Amino acid sequence: MDRREVLKLLLASSGLTAMPAEWVAAFRSIHAGLGSAFAPRILTARQDATVGAMAELILPQTDTPGAKAVRVNEFIDHIVADWYSDQDRVRFLAGLADVDARTQSLFKKDFVDASAEQQSEILRALGEEMAQAGEALAKAPRGYRGADPEPDDNFYFMFRQLTLTGYFTSEAGFTEQLREEIIPGRFDGCIPFEAPTPSKSS
Numbered sequence: 001m002d003r004r005e006v007l008k009l010l011l012a013s014s015g016l017t018a019m020p021a022e023w024v025a026a027f028r029s030i031h032a033g034l035g036s037a038f039a040p041r042i043l044t045a046r047q048d049a050t051v052g053a054m055a056e057l058i059l060p061q062t063d064t065p066g067a068k069a070v071r072v073n074e075f076i077d078h079i080v081a082d083w084y085s086d087q088d089r090v091r092f093l094a095g096l097a098d099v100d101a102r103t104q105s106l107f108k109k110d111f112v113d114a115s116a117e118q119q120s121e122i123l124r125a126l127g128e129e130m131a132q133a134g135e136a137l138a139k140a141p142r143g144y145r146g147a148d149p150e151p152d153d154n155f156y157f158m159f160r161q162l163t164l165t166g167y168f169t170s171e172a173g174f175t176e177q178l179r180e181e182i183i184p185g186r187f188d189g190c191i192p193f194e195a196p197t198p199s200k201s202s
Contacts, residue, residue, distance in 0.1 A: 028174065050096055051096070103118065
């Protein structure tokens with residue numbers, strides 16, 4: 001999927017444009033605080049590698065940096081460690097374990113050891129299940145589904161939102177792509193008008 005299309009989906013669903021400014025500032029400060037040496041705080045080295053591989057599949061490097069280049073895996077580790085509730089943290093880590101279990105079942109190897117094609121197949125299956133969960137919520141009675149139903153308890157929904165938020169609040173994502181989508185271009189409304197100088201006829 002084109003990077004710009006991913007951003008449009010993010011803006012339409014999770015609403016970075018509607019995100020409180022202090023949240024955006026907090027996410028930006030997380031990126032700014034990432035040191036040169038990274039040691040995962042909540043993830044194991046293997047889990048961190050899985051997060052990095054999955055995030056890069058969602059936002060691969062093209063003519064602009066990918067998820068790995070802007071250190072989305074480190075952002076996710078920080079959010080899961082410091083921002084998630086115990087329940088959400090358990091759900092997230094269980095989801096990562098399920099990714100490896102699925103890959104082992106199909107390809108007899110962990111996700112990080114699978115080929116790019118095999119990894120993409122796993123993410124497609126996760127995406128289909130996320131879509132089905134969203135459709136089920138949309139069809140549920142209004143009192144059950146809430147005003148803006150989203151499959152918050154679906155692991156891949158959690159992961160995708162973390163990845164997109166981490167990417168588009170990074171320096172590269174925010175300055176090179178996000179701002180140009182949500183901040184209007186310059187409008188000069190008071191430019192002095194100068195009549196054109198008549199050309200001399202020869």
